[in-house]
Amino acid sequence: MNLFKKLFGTAKNGASQNEFVESEFSLMKKTDFNNFEDLLNQHAGYSFEKQLNFNELTGNVAWNIDLNTGMLSFGTLQFPMQVIGSLSFNDYSWMWGWANTKSGIPENLLDGSSKLKALGEKKELEELKKGHFMATEGFEHKMGLVASGLLDADAYFCANYGQGTMVVTVKSDSIPEIDDNNVERVLTTFPQLISGIDLNHQESFKNYLIDRGFKLKLTDRKIEGVKNGKLLIAEFDELSRLIKLNGKI
Structure with missing residues (x-):
């Protein structure tokens, strides 16, 4: 089984079970902060x-x-x-x-x-x-x-x-800017971040994708983000800790 099938499975007629409808996703703004x-x-x-x-x-x-x-x-x-x-x-x-x-x-x-x-x-x-x-x-x-x-x-x-x-x-023009179109980098950057600092994984991931210009679809313990036709899926436990992060790149 190749990596794609392992991550996403295969539906009938060869369609991915994780195909997405972009109209179900929307650009979001950060909420107000209290602390x-x-x-x-x-x-x-x-x-x-x-x-x-x-x-x-x-x-x-x-x-x-x-x-x-x-x-x-x-x-x-x-x-x-x-x-x-x-x-x-x-x-x-x-x-x-x-x-x-x-x-x-x-x-x-x-x-x-x-x-x-x-x-x-x-x-x-x-x-x-x-x-x-x-x-x-x-x-x-x-x-x-x-x-x-x-x-x-x-x-x-x-x-x-x-x-x-x-x-x-x-602040300097000599420092490389983030390539917001490089969706793949999120998959490596976010795990590095949460391994070194105590955060609410679910909230910080949502805001990270907002800053990167993703359209989002939020459910109770899942955040899905889409940009340039590429999909990221993050799943969290009851304590908002990341348990799975993958993408349809």
Whole structure:
């Protein structure tokens, strides 16, 4: 049995049991968010794929940050940056860039940080409006994914300085954009994402496909997405954990 038959089966007259009617699918918008977890589920997928492109570009080259010029560099590659905040490894506390008044960060590098603060005040989100608070291990990457999505950045970077890590976002034409027509990449990117970070799999997958311009059909524990005549099918358990992901490519 070939892979296609194994994944989709074969109906009578040779028709796939998973043939789809595109009129049953529709473009959707993200719902409103009420907390930081909602934001993470809304932005993790697309932001993570941007990270993969950024990491492929920068490789293992040593990094350098120059606050005077506002540049993050990897060898000869340079990227304009915004300082979002920093996580202390001593007590796992997070401090926003706008709240770190003793660090001497130039004001022009805090525009993104300040925008997130304003959003936090509007939506009453403690993680965005409180200057300094206790966090958990890995929070810097969650914040990076959220900031990258909300600020429409091309990537984020965690600059580990030993005692902690500074989270910055970057935006540059030199960073490859996501190829939204490359449907196949979702099949490898999403499993990578959920293996490294705690998410609501069902919500984050739905929002990932929304960001990628898929038309969706949603049922209780299944998300089907179609784009360019290609179909992705994700199934989830009662706890919204991914149990199956395949595609008719």
